[in-house]
Amino acid sequence: MRAVIAEDSVLLRIGVVRVLEMAGFEVVAEVGDAEALLAAVEEHRPDIAVVDVRMPPGFTDEGVRAALVVKRRWPRTAVLLLSQYVEERYATDLLSANTSGIGYLLKQRVADVEEFAATVRRVAEGGTALDPQVVSQLLVRRHSGPLDRLTPREREVLELMAGGRSNAGIAEQLVVSESAVAKHINSIFAKLDLPKADADHRRVLAVLHFLGVA
């Protein structure tokens, strides 16, 4: 798979490149700001762009804005945003534009090399990955709605789903059996009145509900 990296800190850029190359990605371009990122994506049409949120010249949210442009112009390129701090609105900005091939992680997650590589791969394949901190931040702000009908356990499961985990991953995290997780998920689908469709699609819908985007 081919990747473009936009990160203004050279040290970190080298690190990300190393991790991705180790995981079998081909890094076709490394750039330091949003404009160069757009040019690189235009030229290479990579499978995924790994983008720092805070980049020159303004050092605020250039990365998010560039990511939105990428998703609009080249929807088949996945975008994984890296940020020093989580800001749930970046996530909702991204997710309301497009729901597949989007990821948003704290920078330090790169250090968990294998997990990070797996996440990049998942996002590049069209999945969603949200940092656990983004997810918990979203929870704080949900005031009322169908989500209130969920039990705390179901909320936890949904949170992990939003983070992009599989049933097996959720089961491992919560130290329960996979069948128990499946039961919780079915209950979540029912409580959120999600139409009967294939499981993956319902999963995405549940997560979107959860994020307040749907």
Next chain:
Amino acid sequence: MRTVTRLQGLLLRPFRGTQRQVAFLATGLLIQFGVLVVMALPLIVFNAMSTGAVLLALVAGLAVAVLMEPLLTRAQHARFRTRLGVDIPSPHGGRRPRLSEWLRSPVGRRQLLYHWLYGPLLSLGALLVLLTWAVAIAAAFTYVWIWAVPPEWRLQHLGSSTWAAYLTVAGIAVLDLAAWLSGALTRLDTRVATVLLGPSRAEQLARRVEVLTESRAGLVDVVDAERRRIERDLHDGAQQRLVSLAVNLGIAKATLGDLPEDARRVIDEAHREAKEAIEELSSLVRGLHPAVLEDRGLDAALSGLAARVPVPVRVTVDLTARLSPTIESVAYFVVSEALTNVVKHAEASEGEVTVERAGTSLLVVIRDDGVGGAEPGRGTGLSGLAKRVASVDGTLAVDSPAGGPTVITVELPCVP
């Protein structure tokens, strides 16, 4: 030798500063004389003693007097500054008020009082003092007259040397008196002018408060800017470096599968510590000044804060526009500290934070359903909070009965 010096000092002491004092008094006299001439001008111009002319002259004189007031005040200030080195603060601060405003203010009335009552009286005193000087000098130098003036011009009895001796001694004594009078009158004039031409105590205090308020606001802003700078430096420097270090250790951990167990453990350990260091540094940076606050405002920063608290906290921020960075930063730290307290002391099961505008203030309310009993000054961080709030003229109220719930209400001024 030393006795002589001491005697000299004793004799000359009354005369210390006399020159300046006399110059000062003379200048005052000149100013008053100038005023008198200006006031008398109408009388001289109309050159008549009929009642109508006198009345007209009086009215004209008064008008001239009032119009001259600012000029006179400046002249007097200059006199005190140049002759005595006494700087009477301007009663209006740096600005120059309009004439009507000047006349209506207590400051204007006080100045009128100086220019038209105390000033002339003091000048009369000054005139007497100067005359005393003249007489004293004339008498003290009797022998000079006797020696210098031709005999036929001399007053008859001055020829007698006994009289001349008496006169000389009396003259020297009066010189001393004149010096003392000059000093006394100068001090009196300074005292009166300071009260009447300078700002009153209340005005001085008001000005001081103004200056202090301004400098404090400046200081608060500077501290805030400094925090932002440090945050940025840490973010661009140490934090990136640490992440990079952790990434490299992570790569090492993942790739060096065939290392001996010991080496693996060391790398593992280093990796974990690097990650912990990142966490610690992030929370330190957040404590300094959260970047999200600057980029996205209170709403975003507070929900980020609430998300990290182990107790479920609902955040409602109802603001249409961004506030000043300083107010945002104080509001953020108030909530941050209050939530820390909730976690540490309250044993709460949930909390709530609301932020809204109420007129010209920002209302921040932090509620929890914990055990209550929070008091500022019991080392719960509440007193630090109160200080921070007070630094921007805000108020903090804590309602925390034993058994709970605790409600902290903070009001921060913000310009609409």
